[in-house]
Amino acid sequence: MFEIVSKRELAPNIVEMKVYAPRVASSALPGQFVIVRTDRTGERIPLTICDYDTDKGTVTIVTQAVGHSSRKIIDMAEGDTFADFAGPLGCPSDLLDLPEEELKKKRILFVAGGVGTAPVYPQVKWLKEHGVDADVVIGAKTKDLFTYVDEMKTVGNVYLCTDDGSEGFHGMVTGLMKDLIDNRGKEYDHCVIIGPMIMMKFAALTTKEYGIPTVVSLNALMVDGTGMCGACRVTVDGQTRFTCVEGPEFDGHKVDFDEAMRRQNMYRDHKKTHPETHNCKCNG
Amino acid sequence: MANRIPRVPVREQDPQVRATNFEEVCYGYNSEEATLEASRCLNCKNPRCVSSCPVHINIPEFIRHIAEGDLKSAAATIAADSSLPSVCGRVCPQESQCEGSCVLGIKSESVAIGKLERFVGDWAIANSGDLPKPEIISNGKKVAIVGSGPAGLACASDLARLGYEVKIFEALHEVGGVLVYGIPEFRLPKERIVAKEVDAVRRLGVEIETDVIVGRTMTIDDLLDNQGYDAVFIGSGAGLPRFMGIDGENLNGVFSANEFLTRANLMHAYDDSFDTPIYTGKKVVVVGGGNVAMDAVRTACRLGADSVIVYRRSEAELPARVEEVHHAKQEGIEFKMLTNPVRILGDEKGWVRGIECVEMELGEPDESGRRSPVKKEGSNFEIDCDVVIMALGTSPNPLIKSTTKGLETNRRGCIVADEDGRTSRKGVFAGGDAVTGAATVILAMGAGRKAAKAIDEYLNNQVCES
Numbered sequence: 001m002f003e004i005v006s007k008r009e010l011a012p013n014i015v016e017m018k019v020y021a022p023r024v025a026s027s028a029l030p031g032q033f034v035i036v037r038t039d040r041t042g043e044r045i046p047l048t049i050c051d052y053d054t055d056k057g058t059v060t061i062v063t064q065a066v067g068h069s070s071r072k073i074i075d076m077a078e079g080d081t082f083a084d085f086a087g088p089l090g091c092p093s094d095l096l097d098l099p100e101e102e103l104k105k106k107r108i109l110f111v112a113g114g115v116g117t118a119p120v121y122p123q124v125k126w127l128k129e130h131g132v133d134a135d136v137v138i139g140a141k142t143k144d145l146f147t148y149v150d151e152m153k154t155v156g157n158v159y160l161c162t163d164d165g166s167e168g169f170h171g172m173v174t175g176l177m178k179d180l181i182d183n184r185g186k187e188y189d190h191c192v193i194i195g196p197m198i199m200m201k202f203a204a205l206t207t208k209e210y211g212i213p214t215v216v217s218l219n220a221l222m223v224d225g226t227g228m229c230g231a232c233r234v235t236v237d238g239q240t241r242f243t244c245v246e247g248p249e250f251d252g253h254k255v256d257f258d259e260a261m262r263r264q265n266m267y268r269d270h271k272k273t274h275p276e277t278h279n280c281k282c283n284g
Numbered sequence: 285m286a287n288r289i290p291r292v293p294v295r296e297q298d299p300q301v302r303a304t305n306f307e308e309v310c311y312g313y314n315s316e317e318a319t320l321e322a323s324r325c326l327n328c329k330n331p332r333c334v335s336s337c338p339v340h341i342n343i344p345e346f347i348r349h350i351a352e353g354d355l356k357s358a359a360a361t362i363a364a365d366s367s368l369p370s371v372c373g374r375v376c377p378q379e380s381q382c383e384g385s386c387v388l389g390i391k392s393e394s395v396a397i398g399k400l401e402r403f404v405g406d407w408a409i410a411n412s413g414d415l416p417k418p419e420i421i422s423n424g425k426k427v428a429i430v431g432s433g434p435a436g437l438a439c440a441s442d443l444a445r446l447g448y449e450v451k452i453f454e455a456l457h458e459v460g461g462v463l464v465y466g467i468p469e470f471r472l473p474k475e476r477i478v479a480k481e482v483d484a485v486r487r488l489g490v491e492i493e494t495d496v497i498v499g500r501t502m503t504i505d506d507l508l509d510n511q512g513y514d515a516v517f518i519g520s521g522a523g524l525p526r527f528m529g530i531d532g533e534n535l536n537g538v539f540s541a542n543e544f545l546t547r548a549n550l551m552h553a554y555d556d557s558f559d560t561p562i563y564t565g566k567k568v569v570v571v572g573g574g575n576v577a578m579d580a581v582r583t584a585c586r587l588g589a590d591s592v593i594v595y596r597r598s599e600a601e602l603p604a605r606v607e608e609v610h611h612a613k614q615e616g617i618e619f620k621m622l623t624n625p626v627r628i629l630g631d632e633k634g635w636v637r638g639i640e641c642v643e644m645e646l647g648e649p650d651e652s653g654r655r656s657p658v659k660k661e662g663s664n665f666e667i668d669c670d671v672v673i674m675a676l677g678t679s680p681n682p683l684i685k686s687t688t689k690g691l692e693t694n695r696r697g698c699i700v701a702d703e704d705g706r707t708s709r710k711g712v713f714a715g716g717d718a719v720t721g722a723a724t725v726i727l728a729m730g731a732g733r734k735a736a737k738a739i740d741e742y743l744n745n746q747v748c749e750s
Contacts, residue, residue, distance in 0.1 A: 023501050032500075037457055043551065043559045044457070069559050084457040086495040223551065223560070224465070226455045226497055227681045229543035230525040235534060242524055245682055259534055262634045266536045267561045 002085035010147035015074040022057030030122040031093030035225040037084040048119035062118035108134040113195025124156040143167035204252035214252035287323035291393040299614035318403040322350035332385040338730030359408040367441040373402025423447035428513040433461020435519030435716030438732030444488040453496040465550040499683035518714040523681030532628030537636035541580040541675035564589035565670020572675030578608040596624040705735030
């Protein structure tokens with residue numbers, strides 16, 4: 001039912017898929033996510049929407065293989081179908097609620113890292129369509145791991161950095177953010193950070209130093225993703241919040257990242273043994 | 285004259301064996317047992333059991349058909365009022381409804397109405413091919429139902445029988461709502477029972493689409509304004525889990541009962557061929573005393589953990605069904621009554637290592653009429669455990685409320701609806717947990733049926749007006 005109409009590898013173990021899901025495509029907005037399930041035995045996996053095409057009825061997702069279930073997703077081929085592709089879930093980006101006049105005055109910085117780059121794209125694209133040029137800092141360990149840079153360049157002002165200096169600014173996103181503000185005369189009054197939890201934590205600390213209001217998009221563990229199980233709870237400003245219905249975007253200066261990182265790794269400590277990696281001799 | 289024999293006992297899986305598997309606990313009656321039990325019914329002129337049943341099944345009539353050996357008629361009698369007899373026969377709190385008001389119960393034991401209903405339901409599933417297909421004449425009107433749980437299924441069945449074109453939109457990937465994500469396999473088999481009764485609803489012509497989150501994928505307004513539906517019934521069920529607000533609730537190893545049960549039931553995490561993980565550690569403490577708490581603790585036990593219930597009142601106040609408490613005890617669950625958690629203790633890695641509790645005693649009755657528990661100062665003690673499961677109820681899902689203009693909700697976030705399910709929005713009806721907060725399968729079904737009647741009235745009057 002939810003057919004993969006195209007698939008391409010963006011970097012080693014990072015795959016982009018356009019999936020036919022017309023109901024989701026017609027309702028999706030920047031900042032939202034979907035829950036996918038590969039097959040009858042699969043987990044429900046939340047993935048941020050990276051683009052959507054209402055006419056073609058497709059939704060774009062980008063997946064990085066980090067464990068068994070994400071590996072199952074990236075191993076699917078063009079023409080294969082997801083058993084389930086439900087959404088859009090979560091609240092759209094707050095930027096969408098701003099009056100046009102106010103929005104046009106905003107000087108917005110996006111900070112993207114790793115597989116978080118693709119989910120930044122629909123927001124920057126949406127802003128471009130509404131007459132706002134945003135700056136986008138994209139960080140990667142090394143230049144081969146960049147994704148979505150060409151797409152991003154068509155909609156925003158892109159600044160690259162690599163940990164090893166192989167392309168762009170030599171250093172991490174926090175270094176490049178400081179460089180833009182301190183040495184290149186940039187001023188921002190809104191920042192959106194999407195990427196690995198640890199990068200969001202430190203990038204948000206940096207914007208805090210400069211007093212820039214900051215939004216982060218959390219990729220918490222979820223089961224149903226529709227506001228039922230409470231697995232995705234995070235502490236924001238001392239309050240328990242549910243990422244799936246109240247997020248995924250929260251005030252980056254108020255999220256308890258240490259708790260969020262610990263909770264995200266909950267099942268890494270207690271992995272499920274899967275039949276194909278199961279080494280017992282019970283089947284002879 | 286009714287047979288003056290004691291209530292026919294029902295066969296169950298041995299407690300020690302079943303505590304290690306997910307097979308159904310209760311085997312139900314066979315044909316001889318059911319016929320014998322049916323012979324006990326007095327066939328009262330004013331059957332109190334019928335008025336205590338939220339969907340008013342003609343209980344004496346279906347029981348009489350069993351006694352006569354006419355199961356086809358027994359199934360037809362129940363089907364007139366309920367599309368889920370195999371489900372309700374298993375999970376209804378009969379002791380406080382039909383069986384609770386059975387005249388026989390005054391001097392001896394009530395008729396085992398629930399077990400007889402289950403027997404008829406299971407017979408109907410096994411013989412579905414032989415049952416007459418109901419004749420339905422389409423009236424050309426469309427009704428959308430939000431949620432495929434008991435409220436939605438009951439509402440859909442009644443409307444389909446009245447000739448409406450009915451479509452159910454389900455947010456999850458399986459059909460059945462709480463019947464598939466909440467109630468465990470060992471109480472309510474999914475493929476053998478739930479899926480089959482859902483199939484029976486489909487045979488009435490009801491269409492069901494999964495993976496549609498009404499409020500996100502499409503809105504109530506979309507359904508009414510753009511998709512040609514004449515009315516909508518919201519049976520979206522319970523929502524976000526409640527927590528206590530004590531220290532340590534976000535430690536790794538603290539789960540809501542909803543999460544723990546959804547992993548086990550909907551996602552089949554107890555089965556190694558499914559990908560979703562579930563964690564119990566060696567010892568699990570479940571906080572709460574309702575049916576959901578019993579389901580969670582018995583699931584944890586089956587996954588191999590020492591399992592304990594912690595409840596702040598005494599055993600007499602446990603909201604769970606007596607049968608569930610009895611089954612849990614047989615399976616070796618420890619019950620710590622008059623005990624309330626104070627905080628959850630973590631290790632250096634942020635995982636649960638124990639729970640600090642305080643002893644309670646019962647004081648004056650509170651507004652619910654139950655004696656309210658009062659803390660015994662200085663009685664704090666710790667229980668070592670790896671997992672804490674909070675089974676404290678839920679608050680309604682905010683999705684539909686936040687995306688439907690003009691839909692009134694109360695201060696707890698529940699949709700405001702009258703006795704017959706009418707909401708503040710014209711053409712929008714609601715029932716079940718979305719309106720009442722967490723309740724039972726059968727109450728949700730009752731609400732779904734009442735709303736179906738109100739929707740039918742509303743749409744007929746509309747025709748007259750136009």
